[in-house]
Amino acid sequence: MAHQANLYPFPSISSLALALRAYVIQCQEAGIARHDVFKVAVSGGSLPKTLAAALLSPPSSEADTVKWEKWEIFFADERAVPLDHEDSNYALLKAELLDKIPSNVTPPTVNPIDTQYLDDTQELADQYEQMLVKSFASRDSVKLPIFDLVLLGCGPDGHTCSLFPGHELLRETSAWVAPIEDSPKPPPRRITLTLPVVTHAVRVAFVATGGGKKDIMKQIFEEGEGLPCALVNEGTRERCSWFVDNAAVEGVSYPKRPFSL
Numbered sequence: 001m002a003h004q005a006n007l008y009p010f011p012s013i014s015s016l017a018l019a020l021r022a023y024v025i026q027c028q029e030a031g032i033a034r035h036d037v038f039k040v041a042v043s044g045g046s047l048p049k050t051l052a053a054a055l056l057s058p059p060s061s062e063a064d065t066v067k068w069e070k071w072e073i074f075f076a077d078e079r080a081v082p083l084d085h086e087d088s089n090y091a092l093l094k095a096e097l098l099d100k101i102p103s104n105v106t107p108p109t110v111n112p113i114d115t116q117y118l119d120d121t122q123e124l125a126d127q128y129e130q131m132l133v134k135s136f137a138s139r140d141s142v143k144l145p146i147f148d149l150v151l152l153g154c155g156p157d158g159h160t161c162s163l164f165p166g167h168e169l170l171r172e173t174s175a176w177v178a179p180i181e182d183s184p185k186p187p188p189r190r191i192t193l194t195l196p197v198v199t200h201a202v203r204v205a206f207v208a209t210g211g212g213k214k215d216i217m218k219q220i221f222e223e224g225e226g227l228p229c230a231l232v233n234e235g236t237r238e239r240c241s242w243f244v245d246n247a248a249v250e251g252v253s254y255p256k257r258p259f260s261l
């Protein structure tokens, strides 16, 4: 189907990880060609583990190289907790991926939240937004930042980032980063990229695995108007790719595609 999100199912996590690696490296190369860095926003939840499976294996060729030194990593959402807290998306990414990057390569630049503002989520969000303004300033005249890639998860209720179904944050049009104090999934206090920022990215990729996701996948792809994940699909269309395992899309009637770059 033309101009729709791409849905790529895989029989195993290892085959999904191989394809995800090829896709991320293509986005990396496009980012480097555009502005000599790769600006990527990363989610928490189940994503960092799959991302690690994709990116940590040694390159099979020059073209298959993850150029960590060119990566600038941002967080698609973060919980208002210290960076070593068990709920921190930064801590999760660090444990699953960052700490496992070989020590003989130049590490990526990582942009966590500024924890001196944990008591005030509005300020926490504003500070993260200001950091984005500085980081993206030389690139656009910054109406909105343009990430080279936003990597997303999909919650069993259809949430993504910390954008939850029916929440007023889905109507946010001016802020790049917004606070949320009433997340239905704990912890309640978080910050998140807003929908306009997510959908403005060059590419957006979701990773969703396991049979626990199949009911919400059916809703998102068959009837899910208004669900946050469906809103990202609508806002990005062919720029959006879903990397899923067969279990997550069992019974989903949306056209599935064999993966190709």
Ligand SMILES: O=C1O[C@H](COP(=O)(O)O)[C@@H](O)[C@H](O)[C@H]1O
Residues within 6 Å of the ligand: 043, 044, 045, 046, 047, 076, 077, 078, 089, 152, 153, 154, 155, 156, 159, 160, 161, 162, 185
């Ligand atoms: O709370 C969150 O949940 C979503 C989805 O997590 P998953 O475990 O169902 O993949 C995640 O993408 C987000 O970053 C996180 O803060």
